[in-house]
Amino acid sequence: MKDIIYVSGHKNPDTDSICSAIAYAEFKNRIGDAPTLPVRLGNLNKETEFVLNYFCVESPKYIETVRTQIKDLAIDSVTPISPEISLKMAWSIMKKHNVKTLPVVDERERLIGLASLSNITSTYMDIWDNNILSKSNTTLENIVETLSAKCIYVSENTKNFNGKIVVTAMQPDSARELIEKDDIIICGDREDAQEIILDCKASLMIITGKHDVTDKIIKKAKEIGCSIIMTPYDTFTAARLIPQSVPVHYVMTKDNLIVFNKEDLVDEIKETMLQTRYRSYPVVDNNNKILGSISRYHLISKNKKKVILVDHNERTQSIPGLEDAELLEVIDHHRIGDIQTGLPIYFRNEPVGCTATIIASIYFENGLRPTKKIAGLLCSAIISDTLLFKSPTSTVTDKIMLKRLSEIANIDVDKFAQEMFKAGTSLQGKTLDEIFNQDFKVFKIGSLKVGVGQITTMDTEGFATMKNEMLAYMNEKSNSENFNLLILMVTDLLKDGSELLAEGPEKYLINKAFNVQLNESCAYIPGLMSRKKQVIPPLTAAATESN
Structure with missing residues (x-):
């Protein structure tokens, strides 16, 4: 197992999720021995792309799951062979490396067959006849090498x-x-x-x-x-050895190979191994190039991937396969969700406006100064999540931390925020799916499945032209994915309020939670800026009262 720690934000990542993952991975790399890697669970939105480009930081690697894959295991290295080498040479390589199977590759190192000790010996016994060299297209070089001629x-x-x-x-x-x-x-x-x-x-x-x-x-x-060669062996030995000059491609197994890809999940290859009785199985990459071989004993020693979560602590928002991973830490500023662990972990949850505020605090508490780039990312996350302190989730701690970080990053906060919001709030060229899911989270409220998306924009007029299409999209999504309630917050940075679009069988909860009447599935609520603090709590209360 490659001893890597993955730092992951939530699905449909926003700027805080991405920047906090990058910053905390950098912190762990500076204080620890285990390599730590930031990852993402979805595509970047325009705002986050602007931030990463502005500070010249690479996007985190995208991963689909933290379930253990073959590439996470210390599989055996193998020596691939050419299809032209002799059986004698292949046998010698097997004895040298103490293996019973060798992958056969073409000139591009792509797997084309398997040569095993059993099929070499059994085939050698079965196919012997005096025309074997002709049938197998054996070369003079193979004969010379086999007979030491x-x-x-x-x-x-x-x-x-x-x-x-x-x-x-x-x-x-x-x-x-x-x-x-x-x-x-x-x-x-x-x-x-x-x-x-x-x-x-x-x-x-x-x-x-x-x-x-x-x-x-x-x-x-x-x-x-007529070519002439001279061998030191006697006639009997030469006659016995010459069939071993047959090239490997003549006897190798070419069809119905059982081959695993490095991306394959360990749990899924177990069944294949149980149904077959081979000692080892070749492992290839996405280009069919051989990487090594895996055996049953590799599965016995399987280790779990190590994961740190930032900016969330609910399973529905987290990475698939989390139950099969080893969760080490959670750094968050949201409500406590439903993630459970088998062992005690480091869990830090603070009522601040942004996860990046907590991570910046961790840097300073440990006597470390963030680099200029990391400070810039943390600034961006705080500005984004607090809407430059227009959100009610903002705290004095956020403001103090932003001031300290902006000095390190050497940015003018107001000017930078305006550029960032302008880049991130444009709806031009986006599909309904991209707009709705750019910052979308799923919540379990009692027995209800609730989804809340939020877009922050200065272009509310542009959104108004697509409102009916968005409601139709939400209605279809609610039905197909069994949501009780779907909400889209369209937050207007200029008016400091949000329009709520609601679909689903429980959308009446909007009326009860916010004391408003939906008009064609829409309602504008002044001062509504925060999903975490102003939407989920009243919805939870309304759902509880209804039950």
């Missing part, structure tokens, strides 16, 4: 062999009856036998026992284009 003469025409293997352990005249054109002949040092072999126009003559070859024989071999 020395080349006496190599014909330019010798690339592959079309004939059968013949051992001339008989009188020369008897051999003449067996040898045909292009055959591969294993012989001794008898010159008369060698001449007959050449007369029959063999393609390869293998001389055993390290015997010299006369100039006369070499000259004649050149005339007919």
Whole structure:
């Protein structure tokens, strides 16, 4: 397991979620030994993109789950082999590395087959015949390597062999009856036998026992284009070894391979392993390049991914697979949600306007000064989440922290906030789905499933033209995803208030919670700026009273 700690904000991340994850990961890297990586669970909104570009900070890596994947395990490294190498060479590599299976790759290092000790030996026993070199397109190089031979003469025409293997352990005249054109002949040092072999126009003559070859024989071999090699082995050994010169591609398993991808979840590959009995399984990347092999014992030693949550503490807002991970910490400023842990963890929850305020405090409490870039990110998050202190969630602590951080980041807060809000609130070019989900959270209020999205904009006139389409979108989403209530807050930064759009079977709760009457599923509420402090609490109270 790669010992990485992941710092994650919530789904549909806003500026606070992203910037807090980056800043806290940086803090953990400065004080700890374990590498810490900020991650995101969704696409960046325009405001967050503006912030990251402004301070030249890379976007966190996107991940889909924290369930353990093959890439998280310390799988075995393997030595891939070429399909052209001989069985003897493959066997030697297996013995050297103490493995029973080798992946076979093409010239681009992509997996094309598997060569196992069992299929090499069993296939070798099953397919032996004297035409094996012809059938398998065995090369002269493989034969020379297998027989530890020395080349006496190599014909330019010798690339592959079309004939059968013949051992001339008989009188020369008897051999003449067996040898045909292009055959591969294993012989001794008898010159008369060698001449007959050449007369029959063999393609390869293998001389055993390290015997010299006369100039006369070499000259004649050149005339007919017959290659000559000399092996130190005796005739019996040479005849026994030569089938091992067959290339691996002839015997390897090519079809119905059981191969895992590095992204595969460990829990899902268990079933495949239970249904098959292989000792190991190849692991490839998304380009089908071999990365290693995995065996059953890797699953026994499985470790969980380590996770820190920022800016949320509710399971519905968090990363999929959290139940299979090891949750180390939670840093948040929202209500306490439903995440449970098996062991005590570091949990810090403060009633401030922004998670970034808490993280900045952690820096200073530990005697660390944020870098200029990190200070800029933390400033951006505070400005965004508090709407530059127009939100009722704002606290004196937020204001003090913003002033301190802005000095480090060297920014003019008012000027920067105006640029950031302008970049983030434009609705031009956005789809209904992008607008609704750019800052959307799901809450469990009693037995109710409630979704609340919020957009902060200076372009309320532009939104008015798409209001009916947005209500239709929300109605469809409510029905298809079984929401009891869906709300979209359209917060007007110029008027310091929000228009609520509501759909779902329990939308009557809006009337009760805010003492208003919905008009065509809409109601404007002056001073309503905060989802956390001004929407969820009254909705919770209204739902409780209704029950």
